[in-house]
Amino acid sequence: TRAFDSMLVLCQMLVSALTCEAGSQHRLDALPDLGRRLIESYGWLAANLGEESLIQRFFFLGNGPRYGLACEAMLKMKEMSLSYSEAYHTLEFRHGPKSMVNEETLVIGLLSDEARTQESAVLAEMKQLGGRTLVLTDGGGAVQLGGADHQVRLESGLPESDRLVLYLPILQLLAYYRGMANGQDPDRPRNLTSVVAL
Numbered sequence: 001t002r003a004f005d006s007m008l009v010l011c012q013m014l015v016s017a018l019t020c021e022a023g024s025q026h027r028l029d030a031l032p033d034l035g036r037r038l039i040e041s042y043g044w045l046a047a048n049l050g051e052e053s054l055i056q057r058f059f060f061l062g063n064g065p066r067y068g069l070a071c072e073a074m075l076k077m078k079e080m081s082l083s084y085s086e087a088y089h090t091l092e093f094r095h096g097p098k099s100m101v102n103e104e105t106l107v108i109g110l111l112s113d114e115a116r117t118q119e120s121a122v123l124a125e126m127k128q129l130g131g132r133t134l135v136l137t138d139g140g141g142a143v144q145l146g147g148a149d150h151q152v153r154l155e156s157g158l159p160e161s162d163r164l165v166l167y168l169p170i171l172q173l174l175a176y177y178r179g180m181a182n183g184q185d186p187d188r189p190r191n192l193t194s195v196v197a198l
Contacts, residue, residue: 027162034156039169042152046170049134049150050081050177055106058085058178059126060171061093062110063119065164069110073171080186081179090119093126101131108174109148110167111137113160123148136167 049055058077060070070087077085088097090109101107107126111119116137123133124147132149138160139153152170156163179186 027158030156030158031162031165034154034158034163034166035169038152038154038166039173042170043173045134045150045152046173047177049106050174050179051181052106053181054104055132056084056104057100057106058083058174059093059097059100059105059107060085060087060110061090061107061119061122062087063090063112063115065161066110066112066167069164069167069171070108072168073108073175076172076175077178080175081182081184082190083178083182090115090122094122098126098129101126101129103130103132105131106134107131108134108171109136111135113138120148136170138163 058074060073060077062068062070067087067089074085074087077083086097093107105126107123109119109123120135123135127133127147127149134150134152135148136152136154138158139155154163154166156166158166176186184190
């Protein structure tokens, strides 16, 4: 968890240094405070959803770089809680994978700025199929979120490329609380070590 987040921010800092984009370092310096604010504002939501015993399946949806974040969140859910979880490109989910959606499903959408309307429509459709929905968005501008059951508004004011890491803390906490609810030790995932020897 720490390694992925750190590598992501490191890559962002390297790009910032190499491109000499004005103000980019200042924007990245804001990430720790923004992350703390998110945890303070939405940690309770991660706990409630993670401890909800009715939820048995987790689907993480994202497009572009948010698909990579969805994969990371799916992996953390599997490792920490041994729960069924999958990651998909948001629009791809409308095909075969949506057949798995029912009242035991939490569908998590990591919304982009560009395709927010289309991504929200996918989540609204999953809600109509009986699934519960959690939306993570920066919240800039008016958008119809399809009556999402739960919303996490990053409200960072940062460009999309600078705020990617902010999608992760609530999702990592969700996996942590699910692991605790399942009687797992999230700090010592079953059959895993902190280093993989070749």
